[in-house]
Amino acid sequence: YPSWSPDMYTGTKSVDNMRKIRLFVDQFDTKFKTISMYWLGGNSTQKTTSAHWIAVELLKKGKSVQYVTMQNLVKDLMEGESFSKTVDVSKYYNADFLIIDESFDPTKVTLFKSKFQIPFLDSFVRERVEIRRRSTLFISNVGIEQVDMFSTSLRALVERCTVGSVFTFEDRFVQNVSTIQNLWEE
Secondary structure, eight states: OTTOOGGGOOOSTTTHHHHHHHHHHHTIIIIITTOOEEEEEOTTSSHHHHHHHHHHHHHHTTOOEEEEEHHHHHHHHHHHHSSSOOSOTHHHHHOSEEEEETTTOTTTSOOOTTOTTHHHHHHHHIIIIIISOOEEEEEESSOGGGGGGTOHHHHHHHHHHTTTOEEEEOOOOOOOHHHHHHHTOO
């Protein structure tokens, strides 16, 4: 990821997002350190690659950054709140910038039928974005309206904390097949 930059973004439909992420990094301390974002798009639309570029740039500025999939976040939150406290979740609460990949996608986040994990996630998001006011990036293949599958209060919270910061990624990155084939030629 460190060798990738927004100049390498492939496509034209969502290229304006690259201007916005540069602005986000450039003005993180003065304007964006409390802003949360929701990035929506299908697989291979360069969401995670773009997020990793932000992470690298913020790390260069001395900021703390964490990356986690929502599935692992839910698991860690449950283990961190248990009596054994086998996981230290403070890194997620305290990072200057937190990337939560595969957010709210029911094909990627497994919940028990009782959905007893939802209060852990709801409480975490509330604490992080409303109380601590830490920048959080939700990367997802599903729209915010589908957060209702988790809970309506969580949906309202995500909508509220990402107002004006929902980016849609539409350009699919497809590796050049001839380049891949050339790798295997003698």
